[in-house]
């Protein structure tokens with residue numbers, strides 16, 4: 549193979565995004581090369597762009613929500629994670645992280661994220677000026693250079709398959725919030741993760757799903773994905789009116805489960821106040837350090853017997869979450885295909901990253917979910 553790959557590389561923190569060219573590698577044993585069809589862009593990418601994730605070195609090739617077609621298979625790669633045979637041309641979703649599965653953290657503590665032998669995750673990996681180079685999804689090709697990379701074959705259209713990662717995070721959050729059949733669920737924030745939480749809560753049999761957020765396009769989608777009540781930030785500009793609207797919708801002192809995805813300390817404080825006595829807040833937002841809040845242990849927690857659960861990504865059971873997410877997306881029944889609002893070419897990656905950190909608008913339209921389309 550002597551084809552050329554193109555990749556949108558961020559040269560430095562908040563710096564220029566250049567299109568670099570690389571030779572498409574021939575995959576070694578246990579590895580494979582993917583022709584990227586679509587790669588989701590999320591708030592984490594925007595944080596990395598601004599230098600808020602110290603572990604990522606620049607120049608950086610990001611993109612961890614990766615869907616594509618297998619371009620070349622190394623020796624020994626014959627099936628996906630579920631045991632389905634794969635061949636060149638098949639569409640697959642790639643799992644970005646890979647831990648050893650044998651060490652104390654992996655096997656005994658069940659915390660693969662702390663595995664000392666963890667391979668560099670795609671989209672967060674080694675700098676783009678060192679081999680194996682093509683380790684992020686904002687490129688025409690991905691080199692799945694970690695032997696044993698977990699991936700799943702799928703027939704879903706790319707704009708649906710690309711939701712596998714955000715949905716897996718939402719599923720972890722719903723589990724942590726102990727959502728059950730008949731629960732009242734309040735989803736705070738209607739970005740991609742919030743929307744996936746709405747869909748998952750609906751699928752899980754929630755009695756009432758309340759979505760709090762904006763702008764309008766996202767709320768309309770939340771409705772289509774299963775929200776019964778929408779609390780619009782424009783119509784409810786302060787925390788007190790939002791709380792009143794939520795309580796009116798759930799008919800109690802709060803939600804049985806509150807899923808926090810808004811991602812600011814102030815929003816987290818507000819979410820604590822939306823939990824019913826005995827209920828649970830699962831906080832999925834605040835994925836980077838943006839400061840703290842005033843929390844009264846007696847009035848906020850003890851007296852109201854509530855639980856607060858921190859939710860870091862798809863959690864320690866990532867593979868199971870990914871598998872479940874793909875199964876739900878495959879089952880369908882909800883308008884998942886409408887969540888990706890913008891497909892941007894490689895040349896627009898810089899503008900897209902800036903938009904995610906700014907007004908959440910691109911090409912004159914509100915962003916729901918961005919995805920990079922390297923073939924565009």
Ligand SMILES: [Zn+2]
Pocket residue numbers: 589590591592612613713714
């Ligand atoms: Zn993401």
Ligand SMILES: [Zn+2]
Pocket residue numbers: 647648649650651652653654655660663664665666
């Ligand atoms: Zn390990």
